[in-house]
Amino acid sequence: MSKARLIITAVTVQGLSQAEAARTYGVSKGWVSKLIARWRVEGEAAFEPHSRRPRTTPGALPAETVELILELRKQLTARGLDAGAHTIAWHLQHHHDRVVSPATIWRTLKRAGLIEPEPKKRPRSSYMRFQAALPNQCWQSDFTHYRLADGTNAEILTWLDDCTRYAISVTAHAAVTTPIVVATFRASTEKHGTPASTLTDNGMVFTVRHSGFGRRGGRNAFETELRDRNIVQKNGSPSHPQTQGKVERFQQTMKNWLRAHDPQPRSLEELQQLLDQFAEEYNERRPHRALPHHSTPAARYFALPKATPTAGARDADNHTRVRHDRVDTTGCITLRVAGKMHHIGISRTHSGTHVLVLVNDLEVTVINAATGEVLRELTIDTRRDYQPTGRPKGPQKRQKPPNP
Structure with a gap:
């Protein structure tokens, strides 16, 4: 038997006063009075527990804002772009003049069944982040594989500014070689200036220090290029791709964007056209969550002064x-x-x-x-x-x- 039924019965059948019933069952007199008034209006329905939900929710999002959030989620996902709560909040503010907190957007998406909570996911605050202070202080580079529509394998080489996430160069090739790395690096420096350092993995196109040739003291063409320009060369630990996490994450976003396009590219030329479109979208129009105020990489890259190599930084670095x-x-x-x-x-x-x-x-x-x-x-x-x-x-x- 519910406590409400017990109290109402004690007053109406047993004959206790409301004050006596309140003392007997350890509740307030006001609550007993509300129960009796409800019983007189609702009868037996008063014995069932009632919802505590407020009758009005003045802070609730308007229906048109909810629809806009769901539509933005659908559009961004269809284009292969990030469609998280922070990204949607940026679009609402910059393109629709509406300020909605990411937490509210997240709850709206959850109620619509568009996202699933990940309680075991490691919080972003637990990561130790390493980031260059200025543009051109460090360029990250890596290449990834991509399959064309006819099944042909291709490789995509990326140069990414560590500070601003600005995509310096994104190019498609049948296979990435050291001469290609050198050529794209030189073209990038002609357009954007010379970086103070580079960060790559230990692939043979970037370094030969772990090969037999490298252990004997030699350099490949890319290492020599950096040495001649006084550019500090940094390489991540073997089997530890997290060191190049920014360019790895960029490649994930790039591939999601490419896969969302139909039809898929059938040649390197078509793939390069898509990569050029993606680089423009990524640099100029897509907000980046890791940047202050979720600005675009281009806005951040061109707003700050550029770092340059330090004269004599590698004078003593002889092989x-x-x-x-x-x-x-x-x-x-x-x-x-x-x-x-x-x-x-x-x-x-x-x-x-x-x-x-x-x-x-x-x-x-x-x-x-x-x-x-x-x-x-x-x-x-x-x-x-x-x-x-x-x-x-x-x-x-x-x-x-x-x-x-």
């Missing part, structure tokens, strides 16, 4: 190595510099000789391993493959004696 080699039948040895093979002329007379090659960046000394004789010293000319000895080819002609 030294010692190689064991053997002079071939043509009188040459080979040496890879900045990812390119160079042939160093020694002499045919030393064919088959075992040598030690001492390398300090472009300065090279070749020593006879058996005798210690210095066979050649030179500075590598990176513009040419063969490094000539400087001696004339073939036997020298005998000089004729002067006429008496």
Whole structure:
């Protein structure tokens, strides 16, 4: 039996006064009075518990605002863009002059069955965030795979500003190689200036320090490019993609946007056209939750002063190595510099000789391993493959004696 039924029965049947019933059952006299008044109006229905919901909700969202929230969610999702509560709040404020809190939007979406709570999801506040203070202080780069409509594999290379999330360059390729990395990097610096540092994973297109060649002290073309420009090169720990989390998250957003388009691209040219459209949408019109006031990456990138490389930052960063080699039948040895093979002329007379090659960046000394004789010293000319000895080819002609 409910307590309401018990109190009403005690007053109407047992004959207790309202004050006595209140003292007996430990409730207020006012509540007993309300129960009796309700019983006189509703009869048996007064014994059932009543809803405590207020009769009016002055703070509730207008119906048209609720419909607008649901419509924005539908439109953003269909376009492959982020459609969370913070993004919808930004669009409401900037495009519809309505200020609604993200929490209210989230509850509206939940009531509509459009999102499911994730109680086990790690809160954003628990992450340690590392972010450059100025544009061009650090560029992140990575490439990801994408399948074209005909099943052909493609790869998308991204350069992203760490501070502002501005997409510096997004390009499509059949396969990303070190020369492509260098070419896109140079094109990006011509347009946006030179960054102070770069951050990538340990892929061979970015660094060879974990390869056999890298352990012997060599650099690939991209590493050499950064060294020559005084740009600090940073690489994440192996098997730890969280270090490049910003560019990884960018690629996730990019792929969601690409998959939302129908038909899918059938060629690299069509894929590049879509990437150009996405970069414009991402940089110019899409609010970014990680930026102050949820501004767009372009607004943030062009509003702040740009960082530049520090002069002399890598002056002491020389790659030294010692190689064991053997002079071939043509009188040459080979040496890879900045990812390119160079042939160093020694002499045919030393064919088959075992040598030690001492390398300090472009300065090279070749020593006879058996005798210690210095066979050649030179500075590598990176513009040419063969490094000539400087001696004339073939036997020298005998000089004729002067006429008496």
